[in-house]
Amino acid sequence: MAETIVALASGVGRAGVAVIRLSGPSVRFGLETIAGSVPQPRRAALRRLKDPGNGEVLDEALVLFFPGPASFTGEDVAELQVHGGRAIIAGVIAALTALPGFRLAERGEFTRRAVANGRMDLTSAEGIASLVEAETSSQRRQALRQAGGALERAAMAWRQRLAGLLALMEAEIDFPDEEDVPALFHSVRSGAEALLAEIEMALRGARSGERLREGAVMVIAGPPNAGKSTLLNALARRDVAIVSPIAGTTRDTLEVHLDLGGYPVTLIDTAGLRETNDVVEAIGVERARASLDRADLVIWLEAGDARADPPELPAPLLRVLTKQDDSQDPPPHTLPAGFELGLSARSGAGMPALLERLEQAARKALESGETALVTRERHRRELETVTAHLATVRAADEATPVEFVAEDLRLAVRAIGRLTGRVDIDEIYDVIFREFCIGK
Ligand SMILES: Nc1nc2c(ncn2[C@@H]2O[C@H](COP(=O)(O)OP(=O)(O)OP(=O)(O)O)[C@@H](O)[C@H]2O)c(=O)[nH]1
Numbered sequence: 001m002a003e004t005i006v007a008l009a010s011g012v013g014r015a016g017v018a019v020i021r022l023s024g025p026s027v028r029f030g031l032e033t034i035a036g037s038v039p040q041p042r043r044a045a046l047r048r049l050k051d052p053g054n055g056e057v058l059d060e061a062l063v064l065f066f067p068g069p070a071s072f073t074g075e076d077v078a079e080l081q082v083h084g085g086r087a088i089i090a091g092v093i094a095a096l097t098a099l100p101g102f103r104l105a106e107r108g109e110f111t112r113r114a115v116a117n118g119r120m121d122l123t124s125a126e127g128i129a130s131l132v133e134a135e136t137s138s139q140r141r142q143a144l145r146q147a148g149g150a151l152e153r154a155a156m157a158w159r160q161r162l163a164g165l166l167a168l169m170e171a172e173i174d175f176p177d178e179e180d181v182p183a184l185f186h187s188v189r190s191g192a193e194a195l196l197a198e199i200e201m202a203l204r205g206a207r208s209g210e211r212l213r214e215g216a217v218m219v220i221a222g223p224p225n226a227g228k229s230t231l232l233n234a235l236a237r238r239d240v241a242i243v244s245p246i247a248g249t250t251r252d253t254l255e256v257h258l259d260l261g262g263y264p265v266t267l268i269d270t271a272g273l274r275e276t277n278d279v280v281e282a283i284g285v286e287r288a289r290a291s292l293d294r295a296d297l298v299i300w301l302e303a304g305d306a307r308a309d310p311p312e313l314p315a316p317l318l319r320v321l322t323k324q325d326d327s328q329d330p331p332p333h334t335l336p337a338g339f340e341l342g343l344s345a346r347s348g349a350g351m352p353a354l355l356e357r358l359e360q361a362a363r364k365a366l367e368s369g370e371t372a373l374v375t376r377e378r379h380r381r382e383l384e385t386v387t388a389h390l391a392t393v394r395a396a397d398e399a400t401p402v403e404f405v406a407e408d409l410r411l412a413v414r415a416i417g418r419l420t421g422r423v424d425i426d427e428i429y430d431v432i433f434r435e436f437c438i439g440k
């Protein structure tokens, strides 16, 4: 019999309320033992929790019972809302795990059981993980869509259409009819073509979908002493990087995470770019160049005494002149040619305009990620497998053995099965009984 699992579902540390969650076949028994009785389903009930070992009162708690299968995990589930002190939490969890058939849950085990019991597929489970991790509002919106089954539903529909095409090919394998072959190939090819177009469209949003989970990357680069670290500190509103009048102060790349208008951004400070004989500084310059390669935006910073033309880069570049301490908001026409913004990190002049530009850039890089179906490299890999097999099917002609086309379709179905974590029992039967003859 499956074990009943117990875990603290809320955050670790002192809090007003802590939630302890239970799931499994012995939940009713657990509630009877520790809370005296099982409350009405889905109704909060105030109960005195007692340690069955010595009868000691552990806490007064709100107890909720969710009978399976219409629960989060599909099993009987209970939630105990206790006072959030360490000793209370430890005492309740110890009393529960001492009961026969109970143990502590492993990481992600509640969601894992939900997937195993068909309450959700793997992509929706990943959405739940992303919801817990979401740090900005755009990440939250993306995760909500995913946890709500956006990719799950799309994948199920694709799978069904693939299975339909596969059934056509298998009928031809089982009951060959030479005359039907051209028409059959025509409908399978056009079915594959339509599916391919849809999945490729979903894959086109993958980059921004994955990017939104990780955040846009913005790199502050420029010659030594341009004021790069000062700007990083001003944007981060804390003293992250060392600032000094000595050129070559920053030798490593430094990252801070920002929320710009609801979009997650990783801002990177780099070593000033110059030729140097200092071994450590040279490594820093190398790292600075490497980070430019993964940037969504490069903030190229220069100052009156520190000027250098930016290198050719694949990423968009925002050329900024800093140390404009004397003007309130440096008007663009006073800037030397090529500069888009002037500012003073010291006085704060021009900073609102810079922030607005950075927000715009973040929105541009990430906006479409909110509605992207593909949000993880894992999704992209499996769907690329599907499109590769569909491309083979599309290229098939009457000379292609029917079995080959069927095999490509089967492998495509299997990749969708890995994506959703739902491998249909029929699919396994198909593979096993394919070897049998009709009538056996
Ligand atoms: N007046 C003025 N000085 C600034 C401003 N920003 C930076 N500085 C000064 O310029 C010097 C260099 O600043 P940093 O932030 O260390 O410059 P950096 O580009 O990070 O330098 P490296 O890391 O050595 O490449 C320091 O003395 C700063 O105080 C500014 O807006 N106005």
Ligand SMILES: [K+]
Residues within 6 Å of the ligand: 224, 225, 243, 244, 245, 246, 247, 248, 249, 250
């Ligand atoms: K410096």
Ligand SMILES: [Mg+2]
Residues within 6 Å of the ligand: 228, 229, 230, 241, 242, 243, 249, 250, 270, 271, 272
């Ligand atoms: Mg620096």
